Amino acid sequence: MAIIVNLDVMLAKRKMSMNELSERVGITLANLSVLKNNKGKAIRFSTLDAICKVLECQPGDILEYKEDEE
Template sequence: MAIIINLDVVMAQRKTSLKDLAKEVDITMANLSILKNNKAKAVRFSTLDAICKALHCQPGDILEYVESDEVPEEV
């Protein structure tokens, strides 16, 4: 099982930069970058709530479940 974080896609659709979103959500750019690059092991609901408010989206726009055999292996 794998949860994919599509934050980079939603940010691109909304034309929002990492710096602007980090400031609006009040999270460090380093932590937001971990989310954006799909490296996070967990996400607080409060952080997800703030991101969804800032980007005017639903959690399902950012989080996606895929079967393990569908996830490409990292090089």
């Protein structure tokens, strides 16, 4: 996959747990885990917006494009 989710990096920088983020954003811990582990197929802009607000970051701090190796 070419899009890498760096949610764990931002959580570490903000010293926040997945549980706290889940509660503050209003999405399940299971859905956050799917996102964090790069298993998700999509993310809603409203979810990304909420995560960025809570973590006080930009979408580019969470999402990274990396070219697939052939």
